[in-house]
Amino acid sequence: MEPLDLELEEGELELPSEPMHLNMGPAHPAMHGTVRCVLELSGETIVKADVQIGYLHRGFEKMCERGTWAQVFPYADRLNYVSPMLNNVGYALAVEKLCGIEVPERCQWYRMALGELARISDHLTCTGAMAMELGAFTPFLWFVKARDMIWDILEEETGARLTHSFGRIGGMAAPPTAAFKELCKGSLPQVLHLMEEGEAMLLKNRIFLDRLEGVGTISGADAVALSWTGPCLRASGIPYDVRRVYPYLKYDEVDFDVPVGKNGDNLDRFLVRLQELRQSMRIIAQVLDRMADDGPVNAYAPGVMLPEKHDVYTTIEATIQHFKLVMEGAKVPKGEVYSYTEGGNGELGFYLVSDGSGTPYRVRIRPPCYPITGGLQKLITGAMLSDIIPTFGSLNMIGGECDH
Amino acid sequence: MSKAALEKLQATFGDAILETHSDCGDDTALVKAESWKPICEFLRKDPQLDFDYLVDLCGVDYPERAAQKQRIEVVLHLCSIGKRHRLRLKARVGSGEDEELEGAEIDSVTSIWPGANWFERETYDMLGVTFRGHPDMRRILMYPEFVGHPLLKTYPAQRTQPLVAYRTEEEAGVPLEKQAPFGDDEGLAFPRNDHDRDAEDPRTKLNPHKTEAI
Numbered sequence: 272m273e274p275l276d277l278e279l280e281e282g283e284l285e286l287p288s289e290p291m292h293l294n295m296g297p298a299h300p301a302m303h304g305t306v307r308c309v310l311e312l313s314g315e316t317i318v319k320a321d322v323q324i325g326y327l328h329r330g331f332e333k334m335c336e337r338g339t340w341a342q343v344f345p346y347a348d349r350l351n352y353v354s355p356m357l358n359n360v361g362y363a364l365a366v367e368k369l370c371g372i373e374v375p376e377r378c379q380w381y382r383m384a385l386g387e388l389a390r391i392s393d394h395l396t397c398t399g400a401m402a403m404e405l406g407a408f409t410p411f412l413w414f415v416k417a418r419d420m421i422w423d424i425l426e427e428e429t430g431a432r433l434t435h436s437f438g439r440i441g442g443m444a445a446p447p448t449a450a451f452k453e454l455c456k457g458s459l460p461q462v463l464h465l466m467e468e469g470e471a472m473l474l475k476n477r478i479f480l481d482r483l484e485g486v487g488t489i490s491g492a493d494a495v496a497l498s499w500t501g502p503c504l505r506a507s508g509i510p511y512d513v514r515r516v517y518p519y520l521k522y523d524e525v526d527f528d529v530p531v532g533k534n535g536d537n538l539d540r541f542l543v544r545l546q547e548l549r550q551s552m553r554i555i556a557q558v559l560d561r562m563a564d565d566g567p568v569n570a571y572a573p574g575v576m577l578p579e580k581h582d583v584y585t586t587i588e589a590t591i592q593h594f595k596l597v598m599e600g601a602k603v604p605k606g607e608v609y610s611y612t613e614g615g616n617g618e619l620g621f622y623l624v625s626d627g628s629g630t631p632y633r634v635r636i637r638p639p640c641y642p643i644t645g646g647l648q649k650l651i652t653g654a655m656l657s658d659i660i661p662t663f664g665s666l667n668m669i670g671g672e673c674d675h
Numbered sequence: 676m677s678k679a680a681l682e683k684l685q686a687t688f689g690d691a692i693l694e695t696h697s698d699c700g701d702d703t704a705l706v707k708a709e710s711w712k713p714i715c716e717f718l719r720k721d722p723q724l725d726f727d728y729l730v731d732l733c734g735v736d737y738p739e740r741a742a743q744k745q746r747i748e749v750v751l752h753l754c755s756i757g758k759r760h761r762l763r764l765k766a767r768v769g770s771g772e773d774e775e776l777e778g779a780e781i782d783s784v785t786s787i788w789p790g791a792n793w794f795e796r797e798t799y800d801m802l803g804v805t806f807r808g809h810p811d812m813r814r815i816l817m818y819p820e821f822v823g824h825p826l827l828k829t830y831p832a833q834r835t836q837p838l839v840a841y842r843t844e845e846e847a848g849v850p851l852e853k854q855a856p857f858g859d860d861e862g863l864a865f866p867r868n869d870h871d872r873d874a875e876d877p878r879t880k881l882n883p884h885k886t887e888a889i
Contacts, residue, residue, distance in 0.1 A: 325816035332801070333825055333832055368699055495756060498729050498790030511728075567751050608699045609752055609763060611730070622750065624735055637731040637752075645793035674816060 290318060291654075297326045301404045302661045305670030306637045306644070308651075327670040333474040335634035339600025340366055343634060346456060348434040350636060351672040353396045354389035354615040356425065358436030364519060365610035365621035366569075368439045374442055374570045378611035379520045380562035381447050384455070385428065385437070386520075386612075387551040387558070391462065392421045393615030393667075394502075394544040394551075401541065401664035402473055405482055412471035417462040421432035424454045440601060441576045442569030451475045452559050459552050470545055476666055483538035487650045490535060497649070501617025503666060506543045507535030525557045537660065540665040575601040598631025616640045616667055638672040678702060679760050680724050684850050688714060703763040711749075711766050712782035718753060718762070726753040726762065731785070732794035734802040736828045744770040747779050747804050766802065773829045781879045783809040801826035 282561040293310045296302030305327045311319040331350065335343050347362045360382045367374065374382075399414030422432045428448055429435040437444045473479050489499075491507040504511055512529045514522040530546035532539030569576055577596055582589035605627035611620040617639030624633040643666050650662050681695050681702050684881045691710035696703050706714055730752035740746050754761045769779030783806035784791045795806045796815040799807035803824035806812060814821060820839045823830050 323815075325818070326812075328816040330825060330832075334831075337832055371699075495728050496789050498788065498794075509756065516756075516759060606698050607701075608702050609731075620731055620752070622731065622733060622752070627748075633735045635731070635733045635735075635750075637733075641797075642790045642793060645790065670741065 295659065299618060300332055301663065303668065305674060306663070306668065307646075310656070312656060317651055317654055317656060317659075320651050322644065322647050324644060325674050327674040329675070331675045332489070332634055334488075334559040335631050337630070339629050340603055340631055341596075341601060343631065344438055345434065345436045347438075348436050349671050350638065350675075351393070351615055351619075351640075351669045352433060353669060354393035355433065355435055356385045356389035356437065357393075357612065357614045357619065359435065360386050360520075361610070361612040361614060361619045361653075362621055363440055365608060365623055366603060368610045369606060369608040369623055369625060370440070370513040370572070370575060370601075371500075371604075372570050372572050372575065373439045375567045375568045376521075377446075377563050378442055378568045378570070380558050381443060381568065383520050383525075384447075384451075384555055384558045384562065385425070385523070387555045388421050388455075389441065390551050390615055391548055392418045392425075394548050395421070395462075395466065397615075397664075397667040398541060398544050399469070401661065401667075402469075402479070404660050404664045405479055407473060407476065407479060410469035410472050413465050417465040417469075420458045420462050420465075424451075424458055427451070427454055439569070440638060441572040447562070452562075455559055457556060459555060463549070463552060466545070466548060468629050480538065482657075482661050483541060483665070484536060485534070486537050486654065486658050487540075487665065488534060488536040491649060493649075494535065494646070497646040499617065499646060500616070501639050501643075502543045502547060503643050504617065505529065505538055506532035506539035508533055513618055515609055517611070519612055521558075521561075522554075524561075525554050527554050537661045537665040544667075575603075591653065602629055603626065604632075611637070614639050616643065616669065616672070636672075636675065638669075638675065640668045642668065642670045644673050680718075680760060683721070683724065684714065684718075687717060701763055702761070705764065705765045705767070708749075708766040708768045708781050712784065712787075714764065715751075715784045715787050716766075718764075723758075724760075725755045725758050728754045728756050729788035729790050729794070730754050730761070732784075732791055732798060733805055734798045734826070736802060736826065738772075738828050740767065741770045741772060744768070744778060745777065746770055747802055749781055749798065751784070774823050774825075774827055776827075779804045780807055781805075782807050785809055803827065862874060864885070 291312045293312055295308040295310060296303055302308070305324065307323040308632045309323065309327070310317050310320040331346055332348055344359055347358040350358045395414045395418045397413040403411035425435065426432045428451060429437040429444070443664060489507055491509045494504045494507040495509060500511065508531050510529045510531050515529050527550045530543050530550065532543050564604060573592065578589040578592050583593045603625045605625055607624045609620060609622045611618050618637065619639050620633035620637030622637065626632040647663060647666060651659050654662070678697065681704055684704055685695065688710060691707045691714065692704055693707060694705040718724050734753050735748045735750060737746060737748060746769040747767065749766050749768065751764040753764065760884065766781060768781050769776050771777040779884050781804060783795055786808070787797065792811070793815060795809055796811070796813060798804050799806060800814040800817050801814055801824055822836060
C-alpha cells in the first residue's frame with residue numbers, strides 16, 4: 272500500500288505556523304552595532320525584512336556648515352573610519368575641483384600611495400571581519416595583523432593610526448617621510464604573505480564556502496538599479512571602477528586590472544576584495560617607482576594653503592595670511608561641484624555648494640555603502656535567517672559613512 | 676560629461692528646462708518640478724542617453740528663495756555606466772518661512788531607479804521634501820519622534836530635541852510597573868531645563884500615568 276501523502280504537494284505537508292517577529296540588532300555583534308533588522312520569519316525563512324539605520328548619525332552635513340572648508344577634514348576622517356585617507360583625498364579633490372587647483376605631481380603620486388594603503392586596510396578589515404562572523408577567528412587575526420602593518424606605515428607618515436586628518440586643500444599636511452618607500456617595500460610582501468595564509472585557510476574550508484556560495488545573489492542589472500558601486504557591483508560582473516572609468520590623480524598612468532565576479536554572490540564579493548588587495552599592491556609598487564624623492568608637494572595657492580611656518584613667524588604678511596585663513600577660512604569660489612573617487616566600498620562622492628564665503632553652504636556626501644545597505648532588504652528576503660550574517664558581512668557596511 | 680545630453684533635453688522638453696550650465700565640467704539642468712518624472716523617465720529610457728545608474732539624490736535649502744516657491748532644491752546626479760556620461764538634474768520646490776514648509780513635494784523616481792528609495796527617504800528626513808508615489812516615506816536617519824528637519828538652514832544647530840515620552844499602557848500593551856523604571860527626570864542625576872520652551876508640546880510631558888500608578 273502506498274503512503275497517503277504521496278499525492279500531497281510538498282507545501283501542504285508543512286505545519287501551518289504563525290509568523291514570528293524578530294529584532295536583529297542594533298546590539299547584535301554581527302550588525303556592527305549600528306543596524307537593526309526587523310524580520311518576519313516563517314520557520315527559519317525570512318518573509319519580510321525592514322533594515323533600519325541611523326544609529327550612528329552624527330549630523331556630519333550639518334556640522335560641516337558651521338566651520339571652515341578646511342575644518343571638514345577631521346569629520347571626513349570619521350565617515351569611513353576604516354579607510355580615512357580615501358575620504359580625506361576625496362574631499363580635498365572636490366574642493367580643489369571647485370577652486371580650480373591642481374596639486375603637483377609628487378602629491379598626486381603620494382595621495383595614490385596613501386589611498387591604496389587605506390584601501391588595503393579597508394578590504395582586509397572587511398574580509399577578516401566577515402570570516403570572523405562566520406566563526407573563523409584565526410584568519411581574522413591574520414588579516415588584522417596585516418592591517419596593523421599598513422597602519423604602522425600610515426602612522427609613520429601622518430602621526431595617527433586611524434583618523435589622520437592628513438589631507439589639505441591643495442596638498443597634504445606633510446611631504447612623504449624619507450623612509451616611506453622603504454617602509455612600503457618592506458611591509459607589503461609581509462602583508463601579502465599574511466593575507467595569502469589567511470586566504471588559504473578560508474578558501475579550502477567547506478563550511479565557509481557553503482555559507483557564501485550562492486547566498487545573497489544579485490544580478491548586475493539589479494545591482495546597478497540599486498545604485499551599487501565598488502566591489503559589490505563588480506562582483507556582479509559590471510566592471511565599473513571610478514579609477515578606471517573616470518581616472519583621477521594618476522590612475523590613468525598605472526597598470527592595474529579591475530577584477531570582476533560572475534555570480535554576484537557572497538563568495539564573489541569576498542574574492543573580488545581579495546583580488547583588489549593584490550591590485551592595490553601592484554599600484555603601490557608602480558607609484559613608489561614613479562614618485563619623485565623631492566619636489567613640491569603643495570600647490571602654490573596662497574588664498575587657500577597656509578603659508579610656511581617659518582614665514583609666519585618672521586614676516587607680517589604671512590602672519591596676516593595665516594590669521595585670515597584660520598579665522599575666516601579659505602574663500603572658495605561661488606558654485607557647485609560634484610566630485611567622486613573610488614572609496615573602499617565604491618563611488619565616494621562629494622557634492623559641494625559654495626556661496627563664496629569661508630564656510631561651506633552645503634557639503635553633501637554620497638556614501639558608497641548607503642545604497643548598498645539599502646539593497647540588503649532585497650538580498651535577505653526569502654533567504655534563511657543565518658544567511659543574513661555572511662550577506663551583511665560581505666556588503667561591508669560602515670556605520671560612520673552610512674549614517675552620515 | 677556630455678553636452679549632448681543637455682542639448683537633447685532642451686530639444687525634447689523646451690520650456691521645462693529652465694537653466695543649464697557646465698561649471699567645473701558638471702553638466703547641470705534646472706528643470707520645472709512638474710516635469711521632474713517625465714524627464715527622468717526620458718533620461719532612463721532614451722537609448723542614446725541611457726542613464727541607468729542613479730548616483731545621488733539630495734536637497735539644498737535656500738530660505739531666501741521661499742517667496743518664489745523655490746526654497747528647496749532637489750539635486751539628482753545621474754550616470755550612464757555603458758555610455759560613460761553624467762548629468763546633474765535640479766528642481767526647486769516649496770515655500771514657507773522658518774521650518775514650516777509648504778508645497779515641498781515632488782514626484783518620486785523610485786519606479787525608475789529602485790536605488791532612489793533610501794536617498795528620497797533621507798531627503799525627506801533631512802529637508803522635509805515629500806516624494807509623491809514613494810512606497811515607504813518614513814524617516815531614515817532620525818527617529819520617528821524627531822521634530823523638524825535638521826538640514827534646513829532655519830533649523831538651529833544647537834537645538835535640543837524634546838525627550839521622547841513614555842508609551843502609554845494601551846500603546847505598549849505592558850503594565851506600567853513593567854515599563855522603564857525612570858521617573859520624570861528621565862533617570863538623569865541633574866534636572867534638565869532645556870525643554871521649557873517646548874512645554875506646550877504634549878510629548879514633553881513625561882509619562883502622566885506613572886504618577887497616578889504610584
